[in-house]
Amino acid sequence: MADFYSLLKTTTAYKSILKDKKAGKLSHAYLIINPDKEFSLEYLKIIAKLISCSSDSVCFNCRTCSLIENGFHPDVKFYPREKDAISVEEVSEIIESAYVKPYESDKKVFVLDKADTMSQVVQNKILKTLEEPPENVVILLGAVSEYSLLSTVKSRVKKLSISSFEKQALKSALKEELFLEEDADGLISASDGTVGGVLSLLSGEEILNVKNLVAEVLTEMKSSKDVLFYTNKIKQSGVDELKFISVFKTAISDLISANQNVPHLIKDKYLYGKTKFASNFKLGSLIMVSEKLTEAEKRKKFNQSGQTLIEWLLFSVLEGKYKWQKL
Ligand SMILES: [Zn+2]
Structure with a gap:
């Protein structure tokens, strides 16, 4: 498995949320623009841990971190569950559940991956929750780009970007995957600077x-x-x-x-x-x-x-x- 944390922690997106956490001023909604379509969820998972973990930053070892890793945390939910886009039923479930108090954390986190594939109906439906969110709810939206998101949605979230990574950082994050490759540098240079990009070249x-x-x-x-x-x-x-x-x-x-x-x-x-x-x-x-x-x-x-x-x-x-x- 690629070391996503070593990459993520160098980004302004991560540093900015970490700063908000330390100041006790987490935004109620973040939009993470990430060109790595295939692995967007891996990054969002780490951010969900960062938000929920009771350590200063993120420990990866506590009960909260491991429950999130396995998708079993009762207060951290990931969408879409199966399809490529969040459905109307799922968004109704999110809204309803947002008003129920968290079970074991002090916050509820809703991770909405592939937010850029949400239909306009779904986006309009989630708007009100983004506008007047219940207390202790954090909504994490993940998207490859922001173009298909309604401006009304964008204006209610804190927008952060993860851009492509430096060659050396990618090489070290992918050392397990690349250790048999003679031309790891060439492969990384030919990629778009994302983990998904390197791995798709590798997986010929x-x-x-x-x-x-x-x-x-x-x-x-x-x-x-x-x-x-x-x-x-x-x-x-x-x-x-x-x-x-x-x-x-x-x-x-x-x-x-x-x-x-x-x-x-x-x-x-x-x-x-x-x-x-x-x-x-x-x-x-x-x-x-x-x-x-x-x-x-x-x-x-x-x-x-x-x-x-x-x-x-x-x-x-x-x-x-x-x-x-x-x-
Ligand atoms: Zn933890």
């Missing part, structure tokens, strides 16, 4: 190939005979084992998000679209596989050879799949 054909392999293993692998077949297939495809494990982790984490009914936390929609029919994996199996993947990463670091490692991993996946079905 090879990563698509890895995603398809992971999806196949999750949906098709049923017996130990299949384990040998897929171990060979992965070997022959020449994909890097660590990349395979990392994509596999994303797939499992997305299946867990879907299982826990928090679909807005799904990170890779393409991959999820291909793996969602792996429904014979119960929650217990998914958690077990996720632990095995972490162990596989460790084993790789201790130089266990590729084929043995993948074979061990696939057997563990199969074992996990059936173990929980019997319970």
Whole structure:
């Protein structure tokens, strides 16, 4: 995972909200203009933690921070839940819930991502709440640009921008993703200076190939005979084992998000679209596989050879799949 915090904390947007927090003068609504469409939510999540965390800035460790991270905080809600734009029903829910006192924090935070795709009807509906917000409510709007937002909406929010980042900052925030790349500098230079931009260049054909392999293993692998077949297939495809494990982790984490009914936390929609029919994996199996993947990463670091490692991993996946079905 890219280190979004290391990038965000250098921006005036972050510094400005931090200053408001320290002065006890948080605005009731912020509009965060961010060119990184794909990862806008990651930045908004950190800002939501900054607003809600009881430390001076943001600690990432307290109960509040972890509940927000997992999408389970009762006073911090993320929209849109599934579709690409916030619906009329969702905005009604936001307005209604804004007038209910927070359950455990002293503030309620509503994160409205993709605010620039809200219809005029939805924007008009939220206007009144933006104009006369209930006490202790903070509305965080995220948008790629402000052009499709009504001027009446814009005039009621504090507008802050996250621009593209310096090459060096991006390189260090993306060191996990880029460590196998020989031409990391070239890749970053060719990008638009956002995490999403770099990753989309990185995820050319090879990563698509890895995603398809992971999806196949999750949906098709049923017996130990299949384990040998897929171990060979992965070997022959020449994909890097660590990349395979990392994509596999994303797939499992997305299946867990879907299982826990928090679909807005799904990170890779393409991959999820291909793996969602792996429904014979119960929650217990998914958690077990996720632990095995972490162990596989460790084993790789201790130089266990590729084929043995993948074979061990696939057997563990199969074992996990059936173990929980019997319970
Ligand atoms: Zn915290």
